[in-house]
Amino acid sequence: MLENAMQKMFKTTSRRIAVPALLTIALYVIAMFIIFLPHIEKSFVSRKKEMIRELAETVWSLVDNYHERELSGELPRSDAQNRALLRIGTLRYGPEKKDYFWVSDMTPRMIMHPYRSNIVNKDIKEIQDSSLKRLYLRWNEVVAKKGAGYVGYQWQWKDDPNKMSDKLSYIKSFQPWGWIVGTGMYLDDIYAEIGAIRNKFVAISTVILCIVLILSLYSIRQTMKADNELMLSLIERNELNESLKESKERFRSLLENTSDWIWESDKKGRYTYSSPRVEELLGFSSKETMHKTIMDFVPSNLKSLYQETFKNLLGAKKSFKGFETTCQKKNGQHVVIENNAVPVFSENGSLLGYRGVTRDITDRKMAMEALKKSRDVLHANLEETVKSLASAEEKRDPYTAGHQTRVDRLACAIARELGLSDQQTEGLHFAALLHDIGKIALPSEFLSKPTSLSHQEHEIIKCHAQVGYDILKNIHFPWPVAEIVYQHHEYLDGSGYPRNLTDKEILLEAKILTVADVVEAISSHRPYRPSLGMDSALEEIQNGRGIRYHAPCVDACLKLIKDEKIDFS
Incomplete structure (x- = not known):
């Protein structure tokens, strides 16, 4: 009777635990593989399409810039077009730096392609490949109807003329010159990335499901074990008393022989x-x-x-x-x-x-001292490395030499005035020294231009925050240095760049850096203008207090300048 009662109890207990666990697993599978995974894949493809559209728009802007130089009389049309084609022909992107841009005209005729020189400047009548002719005509149809759009087709795999692959491109017409600018992505690459995401997702889900299953089985087993031990407790009591005596002896032995x-x-x-x-x-x-x-x-x-x-x-x-x-x-x-x-x-x-x-703990104390000494050496090396990176950027932009150092001095002074911890202030120090590191990838003629930048040039200069983040994001600082650099041109009202972040999305260190950067930039000389003076700089941050600039940071900066606790000389 007792055995039958125990078996019935075990079955009931197992069912109470197993059914909810199995329902949980089923709901997880449905949610993950039927709802979330397809949504993630669709979103991934959409982001890739948006990426090639933005890249094509960027190159279109480059062509428009040369067109403006033609209209201004700076360049004749032939020179402007040749320069534009040379610039576009050297542009590469993608993991292997083999993805490219091409340009055709309305003839239709390919006028620039970095990997297919055999079809460049050939009229459609001279081309024997019928699929290529149809593709040219499709491009013309798309831009004639919409001015821009996506086109799918088969094309040579990057720089390998012996391999063909499905491709999706975004094209846009440049009417003043009768050009079509385009770039695209290979669907094999997209499917490979989606496959990798799916495989990783499946692996993680499998591990989670296995853990849930193991935990369920473990719970059932432990419950059954506890019930069994409860039923047998009376029988085992004498044995436990003996074990307790033995345990006391073992404890005494352990006590007397422990380290x-x-x-x-x-x-x-x-x-x-x-x-x-x-x-x-x-x-x-x-x-x-x-x-x-x-x-x-x-x-x-x-x-x-x-x-x-x-x-x-x-x-x-x-x-x-x-x-x-x-x-x-x-x-x-x-x-x-x-x-x-x-x-x-x-x-x-x-x-x-x-x-x-x-x-x-003698050995431990000695090890800690050695570790502290090693940490101090590493910190000193990090400081020198960061200063070397900052110096490399300043050599590209000699007109702002010392800018990063002065911004660092003011930003750290504001941080201390606001009561930030030494740890936060140190992270801000490194971010300030590196905040313009992205300018190292920008054209030097833009950085030292003695006149105001054009809209397109200004847009390119604005890329330095993104470039700086890309340079620093894989360096394992103990502070969010890359993110601070990424945000140092963001304003509280969302009018900054590159991501139009607002107050709550911006790190406090980035808010401090923004105020310090604005004050130093306005009060210092630039290639295109003399210094506007400290009064103009302070007026700017006062006018933007609480709107563009973090109010406590502005107040701290004003106090430091007023009390002459900071000196830019």
């Missing part, structure tokens, strides 16, 4: 019990330590360092951990030990004494 010194003391810290380990630790026998305190083993010239702390620890009548002392062994050698203890109270709540553990 730590275990002790008991009265409320004044005098030892009433001392394990044999003390002889190995200090050279004194257990008997020799009786009725002494830890202060009796501290060298006389060091007692003043620990006496007051020891007295306060005993007086607090609380547990204490990590009380470190330097003791003198019986042979005269010094050893660093760590003392941990808990108070022992009587039934009426009065303090009886302490039970504690003491261990030798």
Whole structure:
């Protein structure tokens, strides 16, 4: 009867646990593989299409820039077109830097293709490939109807003329010159990336499902085991009593042979019990330590360092951990030990004494000192490396030499004024030194242009925040340096760039850096204008206080300048 009752109980328990677990697994599979995964794949393809559209628009803007130079009389049309084609022909992107741009006209005729020189400048009548002719006509149809759009077709795989692959391109017409500018993505690449995402997703999901299943089985097994132990507890009680006696003996043996010194003391810290380990630790026998305190083993010239702390620890009548002392062994050698203890109270709540553990931490202290020294060296190397990177950018832009250093000085002063931690301030320091590192990839003629930048040139200059982030994101700083650099031109009202972030999305360090950057830029000389002066700089941040610029940062900066606590000279 008892066995049948137990089996019935086990089945009921298993069912109560297994059914919810299986339902959870089923819902997870449905949600992940039917809803979320297809959505993720669709979103991925959409982002890729948007990427090639933005790339094509960027090249279109480049062509428009040369057209403006033609209209202004700076360049004749032939020179403007040749320069545009040369620039476009060298542009590459993608993981292998083999994805490219091409240009055709309305003839239709290919006028620039980096990998298919055999079809460049050939009229459609001279081309024998019928599929290529149809493709030219499709391009013309798309731009004639919409001016821009996506076109799918088969094309040579990157720079491999022997391999054909499905491709989706975005094309856009440039009417003033009768050009069509385009770039595209190979669908094999897209499917490969989607496949990798799907495989990773499946692997993770499989692991999660396995864990859920294992936990369910474990819960069932543990429940059954607990019930079984409950039913057999009366039978095992005598055996447990015997085991308890054996355990006490093992505990006593462990206590006397453990690597730590275990002790008991009265409320004044005098030892009433001392394990044999003390002889190995200090050279004194257990008997020799009786009725002494830890202060009796501290060298006389060091007692003043620990006496007051020891007295306060005993007086607090609380547990204490990590009380470190330097003791003198019986042979005269010094050893660093760590003392941990808990108070022992009587039934009426009065303090009886302490039970504690003491261990030798001499090697650990030495290792920590070595680690600290190594950390200081690494930090110094990091500082020099960051300054070298900042110096490399300034060599590309000599007109703003010292800009990053001055911004760093002001930003760190604002951070300290706002009460930021040393850790945050140090991260801001490195971000300030590197905030314009992205300019290293920009055309030098833009950086040193003695006149105002055109709209297109300004848009290219604005890319330096993104480029700086791309350079720094894979460097494992202990602070969010890459993200601070990415955000240093973002404003509270969302009017900044490159991501139009708003107040709550911007890091505090980036808000500080923005204020410091604006003040330094306005108050310093630039290639296209002389310094506007510190008064103009302070007026700008006052006018934008709470709108574009973080109000506490503005107030801190104004106070520093007013009190002459910061000097840009």
